[in-house]
Amino acid sequence: MSTIFGIPPQALFGQLLLGLINGSFYALLSLGLAVIFGMLNVINFAHGALYMLGAFVAWLLLTMAGVGYWWALLLAPLVVGAFGVILEKTLLSRLYKLDHLYGLLLTFGLALIVEGIFRHFYGVSGQPYPIPDLLRGGQNLGFMFLPNYRGWVVVASLIVCLATWYAIERTKLGAYLRAATENPVLVQAFGINVPVMITATYGFGVALAGLAGVLAAPIYQVSPLMGSNLIIVVFAVVVIGGMGSILGAVLTGYGLGLLEGLTKVFYPEASNIVVFVIMAVVLLIKPAGLFGRER
Amino acid sequence: MPDAQPIQSTPTRTAMLEISDLQAFYGESHVLHGVNIDVRQGEVVTLLGRNGAGKTTTMRSIMGIVGRRTGSIRFQGQELIGMAQHRIPRLGIGYVPEERGIFASLSVDENLMLPPVVKDGGMTVQQIYELFPNLQGRGSTQGTRLSGGEQQMLAIARILRTGADLILLDEPTEGLAPVIIEQIGVAVRKLKQRGFTILLVEQNFRFAATIADRHYVMEEGHVVDMIPNDQLAANMEKLHEYLGV
Numbered sequence: 001m002s003t004i005f006g007i008p009p010q011a012l013f014g015q016l017l018l019g020l021i022n023g024s025f026y027a028l029l030s031l032g033l034a035v036i037f038g039m040l041n042v043i044n045f046a047h048g049a050l051y052m053l054g055a056f057v058a059w060l061l062l063t064m065a066g067v068g069y070w071w072a073l074l075l076a077p078l079v080v081g082a083f084g085v086i087l088e089k090t091l092l093s094r095l096y097k098l099d100h101l102y103g104l105l106l107t108f109g110l111a112l113i114v115e116g117i118f119r120h121f122y123g124v125s126g127q128p129y130p131i132p133d134l135l136r137g138g139q140n141l142g143f144m145f146l147p148n149y150r151g152w153v154v155v156a157s158l159i160v161c162l163a164t165w166y167a168i169e170r171t172k173l174g175a176y177l178r179a180a181t182e183n184p185v186l187v188q189a190f191g192i193n194v195p196v197m198i199t200a201t202y203g204f205g206v207a208l209a210g211l212a213g214v215l216a217a218p219i220y221q222v223s224p225l226m227g228s229n230l231i232i233v234v235f236a237v238v239v240i241g242g243m244g245s246i247l248g249a250v251l252t253g254y255g256l257g258l259l260e261g262l263t264k265v266f267y268p269e270a271s272n273i274v275v276f277v278i279m280a281v282v283l284l285i286k287p288a289g290l291f292g293r294e295r
Numbered sequence: 296m297p298d299a300q301p302i303q304s305t306p307t308r309t310a311m312l313e314i315s316d317l318q319a320f321y322g323e324s325h326v327l328h329g330v331n332i333d334v335r336q337g338e339v340v341t342l343l344g345r346n347g348a349g350k351t352t353t354m355r356s357i358m359g360i361v362g363r364r365t366g367s368i369r370f371q372g373q374e375l376i377g378m379a380q381h382r383i384p385r386l387g388i389g390y391v392p393e394e395r396g397i398f399a400s401l402s403v404d405e406n407l408m409l410p411p412v413v414k415d416g417g418m419t420v421q422q423i424y425e426l427f428p429n430l431q432g433r434g435s436t437q438g439t440r441l442s443g444g445e446q447q448m449l450a451i452a453r454i455l456r457t458g459a460d461l462i463l464l465d466e467p468t469e470g471l472a473p474v475i476i477e478q479i480g481v482a483v484r485k486l487k488q489r490g491f492t493i494l495l496v497e498q499n500f501r502f503a504a505t506i507a508d509r510h511y512v513m514e515e516g517h518v519v520d521m522i523p524n525d526q527l528a529a530n531m532e533k534l535h536e537y538l539g540v
Contacts (some may be wrong), residue, residue, distance in 0.1 A: 027441035028391070178400040179409055186396040189358045229524035232421075 007265055013144040015261040021150050021219065023257020024139045024157035025212050027250045029234040030241060031161055031206035034249035037238075039201040040182045042103035043094060047232025049111035052224060053211025054080045056068070056118060059222040061130050069132035069205065073214050080210025081203040081231070088202040093195070118224035126221030151181045153215050166248050177201065181244070236279040242292020252290060311336045311461060311492050312357070316366040319349075326352045328516040329366070334461070339483070339493040341503040344513035346459045350496040353465045354512070357494075358390050370461065373510055385413045388458030393466050394451040395495070397438040404434035406452045414458030418489075423452045426482050444475035451482065462486070465496045480505055486508060502539065511539045517540050 004012055029047060036044045057079045058072035087110065087199040095102045131149045151188050168174040180187040188194045207214065213226075220226055234253075241252030256275050264271040282290060312334040319327035327349050334340045342350040355361045357368055359380040363424050375383055377522070380504040384390065389410070398406055407430070424431040427448040433441065441449060447467055454462055465484070468476045478501070483506050487493065498505040504511060504527055512520040514537065 133371055166508065175405045175409055179405075181396050182400055182479045183396055185360050186390075186392060187409075188380050189360055189384060189390045189392070191381050191413055192378075193381045 005266070009205075011267050015265045016258060017146065017150060017261075019258040019261020019266070020254065021257070022260060023254040024154050025216060025230065025253075025256050026234055027206055027238045028157050028212040028215075030211075030228065030237045030249040031164055031246065032205040032239050033234065034241070034244055034246055035164070035208075036202055036205035037245075039177065040092070040096070040103070041100055041197055042107065043100065043235075044202075044205065045104055045107040046087070046110040046114065047107075047209050047234070048227030049280040050080050050084065050228075051209040051213040051230065052118065052227035053114060054210030055129070055217040055222045055226060057210065057216050057222075058123075058250075059127055064226070067076075067117040069214075069218070071222070072217075073211070076214045080213070081207030082207035085199055086202040087206075088199045092202065093199070101234050112233075115224050115228060118155075122224060122239035123155075124185040124223060124225055126139025126223035126226075127197075127219035129222050130290025131218040146283050149218055151278070153219065156215060157212075160208070161253075164208070165246055165250065167282065172218065175267065207241040217229050233275055236275045238289075240275075240279050240282045240289060242289025243290065245291040248289060268291050304397070309336060310334065311338075311371060312494065313369045314353070314357070314367070317353070317356055317364060317368060318366050319352050319360045319361045319364040321352075325360070326516055327356065327364075330517055330520060332511055334492060334494055336492055337487075338492055338509065339494045339495060339498050339499075339507045340486050341507045341510045343497060343500055343503065343510050343534075343538060344514055345537075346498075347407075348513040349516040350513055351465055352516075353466050354390070354392075354494070354496060357383070357388065369528045384410075384457075387414050388460045388463060389454030389457055391454055391462065391464045391467065393451045395443075397441070397444045397449055397464075398440040398448045399437065401438050402434060402497070403430065403436045403438055403441065403449060406438040406449055407434075407456065408493050410453050410457045412457050417433070417458035418455040420456065421459065423455055426455070426485060427452050444483060445476070446476075447471065447479060448482070451479075455486070460490070461492045461494065464495050466498065467495070468497065468499050468502050478503055498538075500534065 003009070016272050029051060033044055033047055036042060054076045057076040058069070061067035061075060091106060092103060095106060113119040121243070133284065135152050138145050150221045168177055176187065176192055179191070180197055216226065237252050237256055240256065241248035256278070260271055260274055261275045290291060310333045312332070314330055317327055317330040318325065330349065330353055332353070342353060346348050350493040352361060355366045358458060359375065366376070366377055370386055372390060398409070401409065407423070407527065429445050429453060430448055433445070438449065439446070451464070451467065464520065467479050467483070471479070480502060487506065495503065495507065500510070504524060507524050509524060510522045510527070511518050512522065512534070514518065520533070520537065522534065527534070
């Protein structure tokens with residue numbers, strides 16, 4: 001039986017696939033964080049909790065109302081986005097004139113509250129969410145077995161990331177967003193309602209987290225802690241990619257997911273810290289991040 | 296005759312912009328102390344004065360982007376103080392800020408097309424290229440990679456598309472070479488011929504004298520004098536004193 005660097009190919013590709021799945025979630029979440037940071041200058045610590053909220057909305061829709069996966073894929077991001085709009089309107093918008101740290105503290109507190117509420121009602125053991133019928137089973141690719149659902153997650157997250165990148169970098173609305181990120185006062189002086197744009201951006205960014213939550217529900221269990229387990233790594237991804245860089249967030253998300261997978265194959269002991277080691281190195285060499293611009 | 300004047304009994308030179316007793320504040324500091332200015336339709340009016348006299352703050356007060364302001368700013372009869380910021384430009388006021396405000400993350404084309412059209416009758420992109428030939432063919436260039444003069448032209452150009460009929464031009468010649476200043480001057484005169492009303496902040500009164508109808512002189516947050524352009528020569532001594540040149 002052939003091996004690659006002494007590793008059976010099944011193990012290598014299996015870990016790479018796992019890395020790609022994790023990378024898909026890193027990319028979706030750090031993309032939302034990057035969009036929000038660019039426009040609001042807020043480090044949205046509630047992102048993990050809103051990702052968890054997305055998964056719970058999907059689970060509640062299924063168990064309470066019998067609404068299945070595909071509708072949840074649409075409805076949960078809308079619910080999370082609407083919740084984000086309310087948070088921005090009632091709380092976050094009061095903090096823009098203060099230091100960034102206040103936004104971070106507020107969202108950190110919100111994350112704890114949201115998580116606490118779900119822990120209170122559902123415990124921490126986790127609820128199973130079934131894979132939708134359409135995506136059961138898998139493909140034998142010859143060198144490895146690819147579960148259909150995992151393939152779908154990779155494709156769906158790629159499409160969403162590319163669509164978001166396109167919308168921001170290539171459309172008129174995206175031009176408003178980029179311009180307002182640079183100089184909101186001037187964009188307002190051209191007659192554009194920047195506060196509404198800010199609210200919409202936050203809503204969109206957290207809707208991405210909600211979407212990631214629905215995608216994650218059948219893979220990981222739906223649990224109140226699923227967000228806080230993931231979000232620390234995602235923050236490291238954002239720091240490595242560069243705060244506020246859209247492309248940086250996406251590429252770094254996938255790249256670090258894959259790298260984590262590779263580390264699991266070649267030096268499993270380091271797989272949990274490899275992202276943080278890279279973060280430390282990047283911060284030392286290029287503090288603005290790989291794709292970030294110095295401010 | 297396409298250029299016929301409207302046959303109405305109202306005076307043709309009504310005040311388009313009337314600023315009276317304008318006070319403006321940045322946080323605790325009181326910057327404008329009762330500014331009175333009026334600009335009539337089709338006029339080019341300059342604000343002259345030393346650094347810190349309040350010229351830029353007057354512009355920013357019109358756009359609603361200072362901390363707090365009191366008094367009255369009326370544009371075509373509508374009061375701007377208290378109006379939502381993003382509605383002010385929609386009345387037909389175009390703002391060309393001092394620092395030019397070209398967006399680095401946008402291409403030249405995106406910069407040009409960014410301000411929304413607020414009224415009919417704006418210039419077409421083709422007409423804008425005729426006015427500023429330097430901008431033609433540079434569409435995909437990053438906005439801030441243009442030279443300073445070209446950035447200034449772009450900052451003016453993007454307002455001309457919007458149909459705004461009052462243009463606030465804040466120091467369009469600052470830091471530019473004489474040849475470029477000449478080009479900007481030609482363009483501003485053409486804009487005046489097209490019927491644009493222009494409020495211009497300038498330190499360079501030689502430039503201002505070639506295009507303006509009237510000059511307001513500002514000192515320490517209020518207007519201290521108004522000099523019609525045809526009496527500029529007679530008031531040279533006074534002006535030198537005001538401006539310290």
